[in-house]
Amino acid sequence: MTRSRLHAVCAAALVVTLATPISAQAPTRFGLGRAATPDEIARLDIDIMPDGTGLPAGRGTSADGAATYAAKCARCHGPTGKEGPNDVLVGRLPAEGFPFSQDPTLPHTIGNYWPHATTVFDYIRRAMPPTAPGSLTDEEVYGLTAFLLHANAVIPAGAVMDRNTLPAVVMPARRYFTPDTRKQSAGKPRP
Numbered sequence: 001m002t003r004s005r006l007h008a009v010c011a012a013a014l015v016v017t018l019a020t021p022i023s024a025q026a027p028t029r030f031g032l033g034r035a036a037t038p039d040e041i042a043r044l045d046i047d048i049m050p051d052g053t054g055l056p057a058g059r060g061t062s063a064d065g066a067a068t069y070a071a072k073c074a075r076c077h078g079p080t081g082k083e084g085p086n087d088v089l090v091g092r093l094p095a096e097g098f099p100f101s102q103d104p105t106l107p108h109t110i111g112n113y114w115p116h117a118t119t120v121f122d123y124i125r126r127a128m129p130p131t132a133p134g135s136l137t138d139e140e141v142y143g144l145t146a147f148l149l150h151a152n153a154v155i156p157a158g159a160v161m162d163r164n165t166l167p168a169v170v171m172p173a174r175r176y177f178t179p180d181t182r183k184q185s186a187g188k189p190r191p
């Protein structure tokens with residue numbers, strides 16, 4: 001085949017390739033993978049909404065969470081949640097102000113910054129301890145959530161946290177956050 005004839009064939013092949021819709025070329029199935037089982041989906045489908053939607057069964061008090069905290073959290077967050085070396089989890093601000101824009105060095109804690117108590121459960125269950133995320137039982141997470149809310153003086157000692165009581169807890173910083181009610185058009189980020 002001459003060089004120019006080869007080019008002509010290649011050009012023709014290119015035209016055919018470009019003119020053929022992708023869907024007509026690709027097989028309907030690649031034969032890879034399999035459908036996820038309901039159990040596999042349930043293990044990943046763990047997000048909890050601010051209103052508590054998604055919270056599992058179970059319960060815990062601050063006393064229940066204290067031992068778990070000492071065993072699995074204190075080495076990074078300090079014995080009372082204030083000492084570090086990692087994020088400070090406990091602490092309120094005088095007069096419940098919100099002076100973070102004036103002083104960005106202030107530690108953001110659950111008690112002075114977090115708007116929703118349900119996020120404490122969601123975050124601990126999905127992310128902590130960072131060496132073994134997902135390893136805590138729901139009972140342990142309810143206990144740890146109660147322990148940290150009590151340490152931040154948000155709930156009294158002995159308060160039981162479960163799927164009904166936790167969403168009803170009003171966080172001290174709640175009023176500093178405004179829900180974003182702007183409409184999101186399909187496929188486009190909010191303005």
Ligand code: HEC
Pocket residue numbers: 069072073074075076077086087088089108109110120123124128129130131144
């Ligand atoms: C090995 C160290 C380590 C251990 C153990 C650990 N944490 Fe953390 N934790 C961190 C680090 C680091 C961050 C910050 C993560 C980030 O910003 O992405 C963090 C963040 C957090 C936060 C969010 C703080 C904020 O205001 O943003 C919470 C709540 C928390 N941890 C709770 C826990 C609990 C409860 C346990 C015990 C089950 C635990 N952590 C165990 C290192 C640790």
